[in-house]
Amino acid sequence: VEDSMGTELTSHKHNVAIKNVGVLTSGGDAPGMNAAIRAVVRTARYFGINVYGIQKGYSGLLKEEMTPLDDSSVDNLSQRGGTILQSDRCLEFMEKDGRNRAYEFIKKTNIDGLIAIGGNGTFTGAHKLWEEFQLPVIGVPGTIDNDIFGTDVTIGFDTAANTAMLAIDKIKDTASSHRRVFVIEVMGRNTGYLAMDVGLGVEADVILLPEKKKNIDDIAAKIDKKAKESGFNSSTIVVMAEGETSGLCNDVGRVLKDKYKLDTRVCILGHIQRGGAPTTRDRKIASIMGAMAVRDLRDGFTDIMVGISGWSPVRTPLLDAISKRKEMHNDLFLLADIMTL
Numbered sequence: 001v002e003d004s005m006g007t008e009l010t011s012h013k014h015n016v017a018i019k020n021v022g023v024l025t026s027g028g029d030a031p032g033m034n035a036a037i038r039a040v041v042r043t044a045r046y047f048g049i050n051v052y053g054i055q056k057g058y059s060g061l062l063k064e065e066m067t068p069l070d071d072s073s074v075d076n077l078s079q080r081g082g083t084i085l086q087s088d089r090c091l092e093f094m095e096k097d098g099r100n101r102a103y104e105f106i107k108k109t110n111i112d113g114l115i116a117i118g119g120n121g122t123f124t125g126a127h128k129l130w131e132e133f134q135l136p137v138i139g140v141p142g143t144i145d146n147d148i149f150g151t152d153v154t155i156g157f158d159t160a161a162n163t164a165m166l167a168i169d170k171i172k173d174t175a176s177s178h179r180r181v182f183v184i185e186v187m188g189r190n191t192g193y194l195a196m197d198v199g200l201g202v203e204a205d206v207i208l209l210p211e212k213k214k215n216i217d218d219i220a221a222k223i224d225k226k227a228k229e230s231g232f233n234s235s236t237i238v239v240m241a242e243g244e245t246s247g248l249c250n251d252v253g254r255v256l257k258d259k260y261k262l263d264t265r266v267c268i269l270g271h272i273q274r275g276g277a278p279t280t281r282d283r284k285i286a287s288i289m290g291a292m293a294v295r296d297l298r299d300g301f302t303d304i305m306v307g308i309s310g311w312s313p314v315r316t317p318l319l320d321a322i323s324k325r326k327e328m329h330n331d332l333f334l335l336a337d338i339m340t341l
């Protein structure tokens with residue numbers, strides 16, 4: 001068996017007979033996490049494995065918050081946004097002492113394997129549980145940012161992109177009525193996956209990405225030129241990734257407003273992008289990955305992330321998923337240049 005990069009995964013095997021699996025969601029929630037939980041529960045039942053839901057991510061291991069999950073606990077779940085298990089960014093679990101305490105609890109519960117749904121921080125925690133205590137673990141990529149190496153898609157990305165796209169479609173109505181410039185910030189942390197897809201989807205005039213920094217004055221000059229050429233009768237949409245710090249869009253807006261005297265508004269879409277009913281695609285990939293995680297755990301895999309590449313399921317060592325950067329396809333940058341000002 002090979003991972004997505006063609007490396008043998010023989011060092012990613014355990015020999016525990018899996019009977020009781022814990023599942024948790026951690027980090028920023030993402031639409032589709034519930035569908036993944038449902039797939040975990042149903043697949044486990046299929047294989048005769050018990051599932052326990054750990055509440056509030058790794059905090060639940062420290063607070064000893066855990067409940068058995070069966071088919072009835074996961075009925076009508078796929079259409080719900082958020083995560084029924086709730087989430088957390090647990091600082092205590094980042095320390096060895098915290099993890100020792102968490103493992104003491106795990107031993108008491110007879111959990112013999114863990115499925116961790118989330119992003120980088122979540123996988124770091126799972127990797128440590130395998131490394132330090134040899135608890136078999138599998139990661140499932142769930143984040144709206146789509147910034148995980150080893151998978152083309154992460155759970156929640158498609159929904160978030162569509163939410164942002166629909167919101168910007170609405171902004172475009174008022175932008176064109178008032179012939180305004182709108183600078184709209186989308187999430188994505190330090191990556192531009194959301195901004196790229198949303199920007200292309202809404203026919204943005206400018207797409208600003210952390211991966212390809214652009215000079216704001218050059219951008220502003222192009223927007224100014226477009227406004228003048230249309231006799232100030234056009235609107236302009238700038239889609240900007242939040243980057244390291246949310247709010248930088250205000251600086252861009254200020255340049256357009258103060259220096260170029262363009263009628264400009266700034267809009268930060270914010271957490272609206274994290275909520276709502278997941279799209280079909282997110283429900284589907286969540287089901288595939290949730291099911292695969294249980295099967296892989298049962299089949300002796302550990303310390304890996306399940307993912308999807310070119311529409312095929314793939315496995316990636318957790319350490320690679322955590323430490324390697326997923327590059328955006330170069331052609332996309334070219335496409336964005338062609339489609340914008």
Ligand code: F6P
Nearest residue numbers: 028143144145187188189242274
């Ligand atoms: O990782 C998901 C994400 O929504 C990012 O896009 C964003 O930068 C961050 O989480 C926001 O985190 P919080 O909800 O803690 O403000």
